[in-house]
Amino acid sequence: MTAILFSVKSWAAWTPGETDGDCWRGPGISESSPPMLLRRRISRLGQRALKTAWDQPGKERARLIFSSRHGEFGRTLSIMDSLTQGTEVSPADFTLSVHHALAGLLSIATGNTEGHTAVSSGMESLFYALLEGAVCRSEKPETPVLVAHYDELLPEPYNAFGHDDDETVALTLCLDQNGEEFLMSWAPSAEGASPSRTPGGQLLDLLDSSARSAVIVGERLTWTIERTHAAA
Secondary structure (H helix, E strand, C coil): CEEEEEEEEEEEEEEECCCCCEEEECCCCCCCCCCHHHHCCCCHHHHHHHHHHHCCCCCCCCEEEEECCCCCHHHHHHHHHHHHHCCCCCHHHHHHCCCCHHHHHHHHHHCCCCCEEEECCHHHHHHHHHHHHHHHHHHCCCCCEEEEEEECCCCCCHHHHCCCCCCCEEEEEEECCCCEEEEEEEEECCCCCCCCCCHHHHHHHHHCCCCCEEEEECCCEEEEEEEEECCC
């Protein structure tokens, strides 16, 4: 088993509401929003993901790490449909379909020059992003890190490649000093173990409760996240 510590100074999240509305969660949510010019270019999921990141402290100087299993798959599907029908591909869909597009837009809008990373590692994308964020904090403790994770249900017919318990979620954590400390450890999953539901939802439930730990079974590794102590 291997483990690493990280400190969460603030977090914010979005999940779809029960009646097609928005369900915002977390102490990091504010009334501010990304500029309208920026929001008009991106999808509904992208808007929610950027909103959760926009509300975090130090976004102008933080290292940005975005993670997603499928990215904004609706754009990719639109490109494939255009190609099969022999019509012109939307320039916006082409530009914004890549996994690091949202990170690039956020860095431009905030004047952030720290650079960014995009992580896509299947069901375990969020945890590899947290690992990347914790390592970045270790290398440059003076620089905060924003870990932004977003995913949505795959549309038909591609939902056959997803899981029955997939969720749509956008979640951003600000890793910085004087936050709530967590220990994340990982080990190979037991043979035959069934993967847990979407990791973003399970981590969100841990953050938004008084629970001490969460265990998430991935496709290859089992991840355990434990609270060690509250924010100073």
